[in-house]
Amino acid sequence: MLLGLAILTDGLVYAAYLFIVAVGLSLIFGVMKILNVAHGAFYAFGAYCAATAAGMYFDRGLPDAGGFLIMALAALAVGLVLGLILERTILRLVYGKDEVIIVLVTYAAFLILEDVILLIWGPSSLFAYQPLVIAGNFMIGPLVLSGYDLGLVLLAVVLAVGGFYGLRYTRYGRLLTAVIFDRETAAAFGVNVTRFFTVTFLIGAMLGALGGAAMAPKISVTLGIGVEVIVLAFAVVAVGGMGSMEGALVGALIVGLCRAAAVHLLPQVELFVIYAVMALVLVFRPHGLFTRAQPRKI
Numbered sequence: 001m002l003l004g005l006a007i008l009t010d011g012l013v014y015a016a017y018l019f020i021v022a023v024g025l026s027l028i029f030g031v032m033k034i035l036n037v038a039h040g041a042f043y044a045f046g047a048y049c050a051a052t053a054a055g056m057y058f059d060r061g062l063p064d065a066g067g068f069l070i071m072a073l074a075a076l077a078v079g080l081v082l083g084l085i086l087e088r089t090i091l092r093l094v095y096g097k098d099e100v101i102i103v104l105v106t107y108a109a110f111l112i113l114e115d116v117i118l119l120i121w122g123p124s125s126l127f128a129y130q131p132l133v134i135a136g137n138f139m140i141g142p143l144v145l146s147g148y149d150l151g152l153v154l155l156a157v158v159l160a161v162g163g164f165y166g167l168r169y170t171r172y173g174r175l176l177t178a179v180i181f182d183r184e185t186a187a188a189f190g191v192n193v194t195r196f197f198t199v200t201f202l203i204g205a206m207l208g209a210l211g212g213a214a215m216a217p218k219i220s221v222t223l224g225i226g227v228e229v230i231v232l233a234f235a236v237v238a239v240g241g242m243g244s245m246e247g248a249l250v251g252a253l254i255v256g257l258c259r260a261a262a263v264h265l266l267p268q269v270e271l272f273v274i275y276a277v278m279a280l281v282l283v284f285r286p287h288g289l290f291t292r293a294q295p296r297k298i
Helices: 002-032 039-058 064-094 099-121 130-135 147-169 171-181 183-188 193-218 225-240 245-265 267-284
Strands: 137-140 143-146
Touching: 002 039, 002 143, 002 147, 002 171, 002 193, 002 225, 002 245, 039 064, 039 099, 039 130, 039 193, 039 225, 064 099, 064 130, 064 193, 099 225, 130 147, 130 193, 137 147, 143 147, 147 171, 147 193, 147 245, 171 183, 171 193, 183 193, 193 225, 225 245, 225 267, 245 267
Parallel strands: none
Antiparallel strands: 137 143
């Protein structure tokens, strides 16, 4: 019983982290059909900026609650700026090109942004431990849970509910769904597809950076964190289905719970189990669990 509860709680926390990071990647692919490798760089920049902002804020002895807001705002700001620069200067030039070319372009952008991180922050690691201390711990029976982990799960729930509501019940969401389903027909009915591309890419970039900020207090913010997270995000969206909000959520839950079970039961296969789950799903559902129906053009 205790082991099962530990697996469930750890799996939910890890799934929340995966969803926050992967939902932006899935959204960008769903609208723009771009497999954005640079998403890992957005995550890394969000983590670095959040850790830097947290250090500057808490060192001045300012109110604790404001530190969380400052971290989120720093990450969202850097995601907005980087996303706007990348979309305006590079991606706009390759719209409509072969998907392999776009992947290579975003991979090149990722490598450039990794070097920019090295130039700005150097090779040293950053530690944003203060939010973990401030959030404290909670007891659930015999288990001790971090208050920050519970906040991470709550953030994922808010993003999932907000994303679902926005796509289903707002004008922008319905138009976005039309662009996802068939961009040519949407454009023929007067939808500014280019503007939707820009706004969607900015939202995805900001979500990626927010994921980095959310994880900054739980990890050592160091070079290479973007590489690890982009691989995990690809695994999540491959399981759930590229371009699906529901798929990103379900994929994160499956991967998170399976990874937590492996950590507690058989730690040696922790990394293997993530890709084993992905391979197993793709054998039976090559396009993921929640792949959107594709229109048949005549």
